[in-house]
Amino acid sequence: MLGVENLTVRYGTQVALEDATVRFEAGTFSAVIGPNGAGKSTLLKTLVGLLPDPAGRVRFDPGHTAQNCVSYVPQQQTLDWAFPVTVWDVAMMGRTGRLGWLRWPSRGDRERVTAALRETGVYELRHRHIGALSGGQRQRVLLARMLARDGHLLLLDEPLTGVDAATQEQLMALLRAQADKGRAVVMVTHDLEQARRWCDRIILVNRRIVADGTPDEVYTPRNIEATFSASYLGHTHAEA
Numbered sequence: 739m740l741g742v743e744n745l746t747v748r749y750g751t752q753v754a755l756e757d758a759t760v761r762f763e764a765g766t767f768s769a770v771i772g773p774n775g776a777g778k779s780t781l782l783k784t785l786v787g788l789l790p791d792p793a794g795r796v797r798f799d800p801g802h803t804a805q806n807c808v809s810y811v812p813q814q815q816t817l818d819w820a821f822p823v824t825v826w827d828v829a830m831m832g833r834t835g836r837l838g839w840l841r842w843p844s845r846g847d848r849e850r851v852t853a854a855l856r857e858t859g860v861y862e863l864r865h866r867h868i869g870a871l872s873g874g875q876r877q878r879v880l881l882a883r884m885l886a887r888d889g890h891l892l893l894l895d896e897p898l899t900g901v902d903a904a905t906q907e908q909l910m911a912l913l914r915a916q917a918d919k920g921r922a923v924v925m926v927t928h929d930l931e932q933a934r935r936w937c938d939r940i941i942l943v944n945r946r947i948v949a950d951g952t953p954d955e956v957y958t959p960r961n962i963e964a965t966f967s968a969s970y971l972g973h974t975h976a977e978a
């Protein structure tokens with residue numbers, strides 16, 4: 739459905755991602771896993787068109803574009819939760835593409851948003867200001883916006899962060915169901931165990947793609963060490 743070929747992304751002189759080739763298929767739930775600074779968010783942002791791709795390494799199947807098929811859920815902490823809008827407004831952005839009334843929502847839009855808010859369990863909170871939500875509720879609202887958009891490819895950057903165990907289970911089941919309905923779901927996560935339980939496919943990243951396959955294929959001591967060891971040592975020194 740969508741892939742990158744030999745993708746290298748630099749911020750100035752720093753290489754965030756090097757020679758990455760990966761393809762995401764319909765009906766599959768993939769986890770992108772790696773240490774802090776490994777280039778995971780960079781991969782998602784390139785797929786969704788938020789970073790320039792001068793070499794044209796992002797490839798969609800015919801008829802698909804980032805605009806018509808991708809739903810992207812950024813990291814929660816990158817958003818401005820003080821913005822004066824309600825839960826309903828944010829979910830409606832999934833339909834209209836923006837806040838405000840530049841495009842008046844149709845009845846179909848309102849029905850889709852209602853269904854998405856019910857599916858994620860925040861319909862009762864629809865009139866509430868987004869600043870007055872807990873971390874888990876915020877994540878549900880972002881998922882509602884994603885569902886309302888009806889994309890074929892769902893990209894989520896650390897959806898489990900700041901979410902309690904019971905809510906994590908619900909979110910994972912919801913994403914699994916989306917993949918089972920034929921969507922391609924891609925989640926960045928630090929949680930190796932949740933990824934093993936719910937995902938078909940694991941992609942280990944540490945500036946390069948270290949491994950790509952089923953959890954059993956990918957979770958070998960050698961791959962885990964190649965992905966995490968150097969960075970963990972680096973963090974330990976930095977924090978000491």
Ligand SMILES: Nc1ncnc2c1ncn2[C@@H]1O[C@H](COP(=O)(O)OP(=O)(O)OP(=O)(O)O)[C@@H](O)[C@H]1O
Pocket residue numbers: 749752753754772773774775776777778779780781
């Ligand atoms: N806008 C930017 N300008 C400069 N450097 C950046 C920018 N965004 C990311 N980087 C750097 O690129 C590298 C990869 O960052 P990225 O956010 O993709 O990592 P990540 O794997 O998502 O990390 P984390 O798990 O901490 O969210 C890091 O070294 C980061 O400091």
